[in-house]
Structures are given as structure tokens and as C-alpha cells.
Amino acid sequence: MDRLQKEALVAEMKGVFEEASVVVVAEYSGLTVAELTGLRTKMREAGATFKVTKNRLTRLALDGTDYGSLSDKLKGPVGIAYSSDPVAAPKVASEFAKANEKFVVIGGAMGTTELDVDGVKSLASLPSLDELRGKLVGLLQAPATKVAGVVQAPAGQLARVLSAKANRVRCRSHYFSLLQTARFT
Structure with a gap:
């Protein structure tokens, strides 16, 4: 050299x-x-x-x-x-x-x-920088996922309540139609 x-x-x-x-x-x-x-x-x-x-x-x-x-x-x-x-x-x-x-x-x-x-x-x-970055992204995404779940929960509950009401209405209308057919026969 x-x-x-x-x-x-x-x-x-x-x-x-x-x-x-x-x-x-x-x-x-x-x-x-x-x-x-x-x-x-x-x-x-x-x-x-x-x-x-x-x-x-x-x-x-x-x-x-x-x-x-x-x-x-x-x-x-x-x-x-x-x-x-x-x-x-x-x-x-x-x-x-x-x-x-x-x-x-x-x-x-x-x-x-x-x-x-x-x-x-x-x-x-x-842990390496890439592993730490992955953990950090996971930690940052976890609260967002929880927030989305909390926000969606009331909407899901409302949908279930409305579905139950609709089922009751259908059951009542079916019941009334049975009663009316029973009266006329």
C-alpha cells in the first residue's frame, strides 16, 4: 500500500x-x-x-x-x-x-x-431500532383501536335495540293478523 x-x-x-x-x-x-x-x-x-x-x-x-x-x-x-x-x-x-x-x-x-x-x-x-419502532407503532395503534371499538359499541347496541323492536313489531303484526283471521272464520 x-x-x-x-x-x-x-x-x-x-x-x-x-x-x-x-x-x-x-x-x-x-x-x-x-x-x-x-x-x-x-x-x-x-x-x-x-x-x-x-x-x-x-x-x-x-x-x-x-x-x-x-x-x-x-x-x-x-x-x-x-x-x-x-x-x-x-x-x-x-x-x-x-x-x-x-x-x-x-x-x-x-x-x-x-x-x-x-x-x-x-x-x-x-431490541433493535426496527423492533422498537414496531412496538411503538403497536402502542400507538392500540388506543386508536380501542377508541374505534368504544365509538362503534353504542352504534352496535342501537342497531341491536332497533332490530329487537322491529322483531317485536313483526311478531305483534303477525299476532294481530292471526287474531283477525280467527275472528272472521
């Missing part, structure tokens, strides 16, 4: 760190290419990204961002997972670490807040 390529990579990574909501650092020593590809695929499906970069270049990119505290975690064969959703990258990284003992989550950060391994696991246990 020549100097211009390194500078371009540092600038790209700096942009990534400025836009990411969360960054997770994990050691991947001993994983096969197929396993790393599977991890990247899972990350992409969740809206996150996993990258293996040179630690020195990543430290340069971290300098001056909210994630500068992660520089000391970049030792040995480590990769970074990041996402704009604060739950996506930690969730996929934690699930992958459970399935592969060669993949170890070292820590991470959410903005200026540094996270240890337990912090990353706690973040991973939270």
Missing part, C-alpha cells in the same frame, strides 16, 4: 467513525476465510459492517473522533464492527462470538462512552 492509498483509507475510516453510532472491537485470530465471510454477511444483513484493517491506520483514523479511546484496544489481529443502529453491530458480534470461540469481543464504544465486554453484551440484549 503506498502513502496515498493509506491516506485515503484513513480518511475513509475517519468518516466511518464520525457517522457510526457504535463501534465494537473483536479479536478474530484463527477464523477461516469462510467464517469471516459469514460474519460479514450477517453484519450486512443486520445493517452493520465488519472490517479488518491495519491497527496503525485505524488508530490514526480514530484520532480526533469520539471513539479515540478504542486506540489501546487495537493490538494483535483485531477487526472492528460498526453500525448506525446502536444495537446491530453488538448483537451480531455477540451472537457470532457465542457460536465461534475463536472470535472474542474485546470491547467497544458508543460515542464517547467506552464499553467493556459486558457493556457490549448488554447493548446486544436490547
Whole structure:
């Protein structure tokens, strides 16, 4: 890699760190290419990204961002997972670490807040933004459904009362017609 390529990579990574909501650092020593590809695929499906970069270049990119505290975690064969959703990258990284003992989550950060391994696991246990949005929509729709039910209930009761009255009138008219036919016969 020549100097211009390194500078371009540092600038790209700096942009990534400025836009990411969360960054997770994990050691991947001993994983096969197929396993790393599977991890990247899972990350992409969740809206996150996993990258293996040179630690020195990543430290340069971290300098001056909210994630500068992660520089000391970049030792040995480590990769970074990041996402704009604060739950996506930690969730996929934690699930992958459970399935592969060669993949170890070292820590991470959410903005200026540094996270240890337990912090990353706690973040991973939270529902994602899409799940929270679904719950919120459900909560917002529930009162509307209840209001519609309450509004429709009196109309339904009125319809039942009118139907019962109509049935009584029909029964009475049928009764009177029977009486009149009985008188004339």
C-alpha cells in the first residue's frame, strides 16, 4: 500500500467513525476465510459492517473522533464492527462470538462512552431500532383501536335495540293478523 492509498483509507475510516453510532472491537485470530465471510454477511444483513484493517491506520483514523479511546484496544489481529443502529453491530458480534470461540469481543464504544465486554453484551440484549419502532407503532395503534371499538359499541347496541323492536313489531303484526283471521272464520 503506498502513502496515498493509506491516506485515503484513513480518511475513509475517519468518516466511518464520525457517522457510526457504535463501534465494537473483536479479536478474530484463527477464523477461516469462510467464517469471516459469514460474519460479514450477517453484519450486512443486520445493517452493520465488519472490517479488518491495519491497527496503525485505524488508530490514526480514530484520532480526533469520539471513539479515540478504542486506540489501546487495537493490538494483535483485531477487526472492528460498526453500525448506525446502536444495537446491530453488538448483537451480531455477540451472537457470532457465542457460536465461534475463536472470535472474542474485546470491547467497544458508543460515542464517547467506552464499553467493556459486558457493556457490549448488554447493548446486544436490547431490541433493535426496527423492533422498537414496531412496538411503538403497536402502542400507538392500540388506543386508536380501542377508541374505534368504544365509538362503534353504542352504534352496535342501537342497531341491536332497533332490530329487537322491529322483531317485536313483526311478531305483534303477525299476532294481530292471526287474531283477525280467527275472528272472521
